[in-house]
Amino acid sequence: MTVRDYHRPTELKTAAELLRTGARPLLLGPRPPLEIEAEAVVDLIQLGLSYIREEADGLHIGALTPLQEIATSPLAQARANGILSQAAELSAHLGLRHIATLGGALLSNDGPPEVRLVLYTLNAHIAFLDTADAEISLAAWQENPAGQAPNRIRLPNSSLRISGALERIARTPKDQAILAAAVAISSNGPHIPRVCVAIGPNPNIYLDITRGEEPVMNAAQLTNALAELIHAKSNASSDYLASADYRREMAVVLAERAAIRAYHSLKTNNP
Incomplete structure (x- = not known):
């Protein structure tokens, strides 16, 4: 860790001013860097941002x-x-x-x-x-x-009921995901106005499907529609974890699994 200046402000305004000078915010993520190279860092711990x-x-x-x-x-x-x-x-x-x-x-x-x-x-x-x-x-x-x-x-907040599901694939159940897919389905009972899908990393695909007041589609129609859209947007590349072809196919599989789980949760609670 090579840092020349370390700051721990107590006011948001001071922190923002420091960051505008090029200082780096000290925000630890789930995969911490092995080294930090920065002229200056800003520790945000005293700003009351944990809630x-x-x-x-x-x-x-x-x-x-x-x-x-x-x-x-x-x-x-x-x-x-x-x-x-x-x-x-x-x-x-x-x-x-x-x-x-x-x-x-x-x-x-x-x-x-x-x-x-x-x-x-x-x-x-x-x-x-x-x-x-x-x-x-x-x-x-x-x-x-x-x-x-x-x-x-x-x-x-939303006036709609939102049902979500997350699916992933990794080398072990607790390992970092090779690929993951999240789906959220919004429902007002007889209709599904919105379906949001996010897949990543590699390929990174984000879909926001607004369906208006169309009747609820069944699970098969939903997954077929998603598969077509995902195939059209997939730009996966090969890396040491998986080939591009594997990533493209698993993007569809994971999104379909998540969509089915979210859909059935809606049906269970809104028969």
């Missing part, structure tokens, strides 16, 4: 909230079949989950993908330290991830 709370506009989670708190939070477990809690638990082993943070998971491009995938399907919005009162959707941020430090994530 999970329900507010009028949705569930707010601070950027420094440990993944273990998300894994065990009743508030997180109550949303979309608890897929965010499941994603947090799968991101790292127990000891690391106590120090790895939500913000670190979002900024970790080569780390476990589950948390980012689930947040996309739940229509998460992100606020940054230098624009704490303004938000953008996580989907919009992922298209152009600027070097900003996250302040919080908000999961908006």
Whole structure:
């Protein structure tokens, strides 16, 4: 670890000013770097960014909230079949989950993908330290991830019932995922207005399917529609873990499994 300047501000404004000078936020993710090379780092520990709370506009989670708190939070477990809690638990082993943070998971491009995938399907919005009162959707941020430090994530409230499911494949059940897929299905009873799908890493596929007031499709129609869209968008490449062909095929398989689980959960609770 080579760092020339270390800062631990107590105010968001001071932290934002330091980050604008090029300092690096100290946000530990589920896959910590072996070395940190930075002229200056900003430790955010004293900014009060570790919390999970329900507010009028949705569930707010601070950027420094440990993944273990998300894994065990009743508030997180109550949303979309608890897929965010499941994603947090799968991101790292127990000891690391106590120090790895939500913000670190979002900024970790080569780390476990589950948390980012689930947040996309739940229509998460992100606020940054230098624009704490303004938000953008996580989907919009992922298209152009600027070097900003996250302040919080908000999961908006919805009048629809949201059923989610997460599927993954790894060398062992607790190993980092070779590929994962998250699906969230929104329902108002007789209709499914929206289906969100996120797959990654390699290929990284994000689908937001708005269906309006069409009748509920059955599970076979849903998976067939997803397979066609995923094949059209898949741009997988081979690496030491899996071939491109394997990744393309497993992207469809995992998304179908997650979609079927989420769909059947809706049917069970809305017969």
